[in-house]
Amino acid sequence: MFRPFKKDFTWQDVDLLAYKQEGGAPFKDVTRQVLFSGDDLKSELRYFEIAPGGHTTLERHEHVHAAMILRGVGHCLVGNEVRAVHTHDLITVPLLTWHQLRAGADEPMGFLCMVDAIRDKPQLPSKDDLEALLADPIVAVFLQGENK
Amino acid sequence: MFRPFKKDFTWQDVDLLAYKQEGGAPFKDVTRQVLFSGDDLKSELRYFEIAPGGHTTLERHEHVHAAMILRGVGHCLVGNEVRAVHTHDLITVPLLTWHQLRAGADEPMGFLCMVDAIRDKPQLPSKDDLEALLADPIVAVFLQGENK
Numbered sequence: 001m002f003r004p005f006k007k008d009f010t011w012q013d014v015d016l017l018a019y020k021q022e023g024g025a026p027f028k029d030v031t032r033q034v035l036f037s038g039d040d041l042k043s044e045l046r047y048f049e050i051a052p053g054g055h056t057t058l059e060r061h062e063h064v065h066a067a068m069i070l071r072g073v074g075h076c077l078v079g080n081e082v083r084a085v086h087t088h089d090l091i092t093v094p095l096l097t098w099h100q101l102r103a104g105a106d107e108p109m110g111f112l113c114m115v116d117a118i119r120d121k122p123q124l125p126s127k128d129d130l131e132a133l134l135a136d137p138i139v140a141v142f143l144q145g146e147n148k
Numbered sequence: 149m150f151r152p153f154k155k156d157f158t159w160q161d162v163d164l165l166a167y168k169q170e171g172g173a174p175f176k177d178v179t180r181q182v183l184f185s186g187d188d189l190k191s192e193l194r195y196f197e198i199a200p201g202g203h204t205t206l207e208r209h210e211h212v213h214a215a216m217i218l219r220g221v222g223h224c225l226v227g228n229e230v231r232a233v234h235t236h237d238l239i240t241v242p243l244l245t246w247h248q249l250r251a252g253a254d255e256p257m258g259f260l261c262m263v264d265a266i267r268d269k270p271q272l273p274s275k276d277d278l279e280a281l282l283a284d285p286i287v288a289v290f291l292q293g294e295n296k
Binding site: 011043 | 227242
């Protein structure tokens, strides 16, 4: 019933997991911890942490992401909007909307993400989707961050 | 999609609300902010803040509370267990389990709480329930905190 916070944004009795199991989705330097999940809850609350310079997968899906930055700062793409995000900022990712989070170069960025327990699998962008996103120069700068 | 964190643990476009609307449930110095809620989510994420010396209602219900302390320190009762809680600690309140949170005397304590969107109303303790809780000296000291 009580799981204390430990050093370095880990928690007692919470496993530190790989971000994704499958091999096909591109991401960089992300960990996952499932903080709350179970039969008596309709949703899950997860904590993801992106190492400096890392990023989550660029993806979309038919479920909503409800996220709060818990640690650090970075940038976030939702749809075709890119924003600087800071600790405790809230991010809502609507249905079928492309999104990605990127940590800054100097410190990790961690965020909570609430999702429905029963949900669809993420979709990756096609070549056409990616070209459409890259047509916006601001989005292009964001997505090409890893090449800086 | 983006709602920045503001000063004093409030957020852009999030209303600062009274903790409870009804008059019957005893509590002291608590505010409520609904961070995420809507038709496309099976759960809600709320932020509650207890002023120094304040406390939530002693209650139980048939839904689970999944909570994280976001700010400050205090004490928490779950069932017949009382624990000191600190920023980022996790608390799970199982079905039909008495619980209450109390802030310390010196600073506010804020916490996130994830719940199913569709849920039952809280139950308050009967005189017999309260006597059973107070029979444990540790629980009694906790519950009588407001009389210190």
